Amino acid sequence: SGAPVGSLDMLLDVPMAITVSLGGTEIPIHRLLQLAPGSVIQLDRSIDEPADLYVRDIKFATGDIVVVDGRFAIKIKQIISGCKEIT
Numbered sequence: 001s002g003a004p005v006g007s008l009d010m011l012l013d014v015p016m017a018i019t020v021s022l023g024g025t026e027i028p029i030h031r032l033l034q035l036a037p038g039s040v041i042q043l044d045r046s047i048d049e050p051a052d053l054y055v056r057d058i059k060f061a062t063g064d065i066v067v068v069d070g071r072f073a074i075k076i077k078q079i080i081s082g083c084k085e086i087t
Contacts, residue, residue: 022045051064062077
């Protein structure tokens with residue numbers, strides 16, 4: 001008969017967009033306009049540092065970039081719950 005009225009269970013299957021941040025950089029507009037396919041943008045992180053995972057601009061986890069079946073994926077290393085980190 002479904003979840004009772006007021007139950008949060010109905011939210012468990014709601015899809016949410018996850019953003020993965022590999023790093024960042026600042027680029028002047030004139031350089032941005034020069035970008036083309038094959039351009040390389042240097043980020044502010046080392047290849048060894050984990051990527052950050054966000055839901056609605058809130059960081060909730062960190063993980064390593066891996067390749068699965070020829071596609072990039074994230075292997076989660078830490079889940080962040082409020083100020084508490086779970087490893």
